[in-house]
Amino acid sequence: MRGLNGRAALVAIAVAALIGGTILGRVTSGLGGGGLGEIAASRGLTADEAAGALKSFVAPGKYDEYVLLASGGHSGQVHFVGIPSLRLLKTVPVFTPESWAGYGQKADSGEAVLRGGSSTAKNNEQLTWGDTHHPALSETNGTYDGRWAYINDRANGRLAMIDLRDFKTKQIIDLPNMGTSHGGVFATPNTEYVHVSSMQPVPQTPNGYAPLEQYAEHFRGMSAWIAIDPATGRGDVARSFQIELPPYTQDLGDVGKKASAGFGFINSYNTEMSVGTADREGKPLEVGAAKNDYDFLHIIDWQKAQTVAATAGKTVLRNGMRVITLQTAIDDGLLYFAPEPRSPHGVDVSPDGNYIVVGGKLDPHATIYDIDMIKKAIADRNFSGRDRFGVPILKFEAVVAAQVELGAGPLHTQFDNKGNAFTSLFLESAVAKFTLGPKAGVAAGNAFKLVDKVDAHYNIGHLATTEGDTVSADGKYLVALNKWSIDRYPTLGTLKPQNMQLIDLSGEKMKVVAEAPVGYGEPHYAQIIKLDRLAKSLQVYPVGTDPLTFRPSTHATALGRQRIERSGTTVDVYMTVMRSHFAPDVVRVKKGDTVRFHLTSVETTADATHGFAIPGYNAQVSLDPGEVVSIEIKANTVGTFSFYCTEFCSALHLEMQGWLLVEP
Numbered sequence: 001m002r003g004l005n006g007r008a009a010l011v012a013i014a015v016a017a018l019i020g021g022t023i024l025g026r027v028t029s030g031l032g033g034g035g036l037g038e039i040a041a042s043r044g045l046t047a048d049e050a051a052g053a054l055k056s057f058v059a060p061g062k063y064d065e066y067v068l069l070a071s072g073g074h075s076g077q078v079h080f081v082g083i084p085s086l087r088l089l090k091t092v093p094v095f096t097p098e099s100w101a102g103y104g105q106k107a108d109s110g111e112a113v114l115r116g117g118s119s120t121a122k123n124n125e126q127l128t129w130g131d132t133h134h135p136a137l138s139e140t141n142g143t144y145d146g147r148w149a150y151i152n153d154r155a156n157g158r159l160a161m162i163d164l165r166d167f168k169t170k171q172i173i174d175l176p177n178m179g180t181s182h183g184g185v186f187a188t189p190n191t192e193y194v195h196v197s198s199m200q201p202v203p204q205t206p207n208g209y210a211p212l213e214q215y216a217e218h219f220r221g222m223s224a225w226i227a228i229d230p231a232t233g234r235g236d237v238a239r240s241f242q243i244e245l246p247p248y249t250q251d252l253g254d255v256g257k258k259a260s261a262g263f264g265f266i267n268s269y270n271t272e273m274s275v276g277t278a279d280r281e282g283k284p285l286e287v288g289a290a291k292n293d294y295d296f297l298h299i300i301d302w303q304k305a306q307t308v309a310a311t312a313g314k315t316v317l318r319n320g321m322r323v324i325t326l327q328t329a330i331d332d333g334l335l336y337f338a339p340e341p342r343s344p345h346g347v348d349v350s351p352d353g354n355y356i357v358v359g360g361k362l363d364p365h366a367t368i369y370d371i372d373m374i375k376k377a378i379a380d381r382n383f384s385g386r387d388r389f390g391v392p393i394l395k396f397e398a399v400v401a402a403q404v405e406l407g408a409g410p411l412h413t414q415f416d417n418k419g420n421a422f423t424s425l426f427l428e429s430a431v432a433k434f435t436l437g438p439k440a441g442v443a444a445g446n447a448f449k450l451v452d453k454v455d456a457h458y459n460i461g462h463l464a465t466t467e468g469d470t471v472s473a474d475g476k477y478l479v480a481l482n483k484w485s486i487d488r489y490p491t492l493g494t495l496k497p498q499n500m501q502l503i504d505l506s507g508e509k510m511k512v513v514a515e516a517p518v519g520y521g522e523p524h525y526a527q528i529i530k531l532d533r534l535a536k537s538l539q540v541y542p543v544g545t546d547p548l549t550f551r552p553s554t555h556a557t558a559l560g561r562q563r564i565e566r567s568g569t570t571v572d573v574y575m576t577v578m579r580s581h582f583a584p585d586v587v588r589v590k591k592g593d594t595v596r597f598h599l600t601s602v603e604t605t606a607d608a609t610h611g612f613a614i615p616g617y618n619a620q621v622s623l624d625p626g627e628v629v630s631i632e633i634k635a636n637t638v639g640t641f642s643f644y645c646t647e648f649c650s651a652l653h654l655e656m657q658g659w660l661l662v663e664p
């Protein structure tokens, strides 16, 4: 360590200690640019910062241990991010067209998916954006199985499915009888259903309208249980059902697991049913919605509800969906309320399923419900009363195991494997760590105690722990999803990125070890899956595959079978694509023709992706190895258009072009 100044020596010692004394000599002296301590010092890093860099660094060519799946908020897609490196691995378009992936750019698969979610949509409008909030990875026995991912559209009340074989969006369902949707997506332990609940209630009248004066009478919330096809992962509306809820504002939810399997939970606010300045008092909604000391945690027995939904005469068919009315839900014991401190936000179920943690938002506590106490109170009919619609309200003391004071603005909670819970504190800009109770293995004397806090920069919304939503949370890392980044990054204009921070959970104290900006979209929630669970991901499609179905495409073209067929004014072009040419490369059509290009990538090499773009036609698709894509255009303008490959695929990539000749 000769030649180091005092500070560098200290850092060197700390860094060396971090990676183990036995290799001290090597790491402090053997590197070309100086020892680790010298590097840290020359870059102005403290020992803590250097340790964070080492903990989060993933060497060139090496893989992250986990993948985080984050929503993109109102940018309408999802992000896949490596953990611990925080490197963006991929962005997958879901509700918003995106040209790199060729999603919604006149090609059949993406177009069809986007159209499928729009045709019956709320306003008969072709929707080209969504507001993604809460991703849900599919589960088998309560553990992520790496098959599918689901995400809600907060804005338009829709649900999307991404297949984790090719990481593409395969289905968008417009959920009827609900406007906006927030409480979702949550997958049941074997992905029998995914749950999505409404946010703002809407009138359940035939034409969807009712005056605000008839709010209590006609408006209803919805808890939607979308049945998942176990072979394809797609939502099956025919087997799905909805449960009507009172017209409160239903916020976040979760579904039970293990001890609480078969139950679903949704928070609510505005149980005052304020409609803002249209109220008799004429006050804004945030005033009208904060009058009651308690709102209601909704407890839904979905296991029982699926039996009720399958019973003749127990449901009404409303816009193609079986609906269990509020009265039936009450009569058949499907819906109970538990008081929760006013205007809560998140509700999260612990890995063992015993505890249901509600974040206070306007209350400094986490309120922790115990599923056995809930079951007993239901069995004993231990009610403190009923709401104005007749829903039984369980006695607060009979169902709450504890309240832990955490700090200002508790929102969302995640878990580790040692009986700890981690709650984001939005107002305090921090993560609070506290212990759960004896059922999570915590000694009685240590139960339900705040044990640690760490600052987040700034205003943390959700947080995610590794495998945190499963029965086997592993307690390794936590990612804070922060809303504000103000001074963390160089000023690049007025719209600031979001900020993700990686927190090491391995020690007694939580430690922020790294951070990264999210320059595109606003992640709300995220889930973190072990990389090795994503083993079903494909390198290439078998040549001739329709990516929507994974089956051989009826439009596939084999080498030597390329052709152009005309039928009336429709021209079908059966084209193959490979390095470095399109065949055929000259396509002659007449003005007014409908031209359908059926493109088959005959590539079998991983990463040998091509693109196909036609200037002036708003057409651009990505052709992954083996994929078949059809793209339809109307040849409206006479001219010569040189289509070309958009992906730099080969040394002769620039030569990979052809002619679309539109003759007069």
Ligand code: K7E
Pocket: 133, 134, 182, 252, 345, 411, 412, 461, 462, 524, 525
């Ligand atoms: Cu808290 Cu939509 Cu989950 Cu945003 S929500 S943060």
Ligand code: CUA
Pocket: 578, 579, 580, 609, 610, 611, 645, 646, 647, 648, 649, 650, 653, 654, 656
């Ligand atoms: Cu194919 Cu560039």
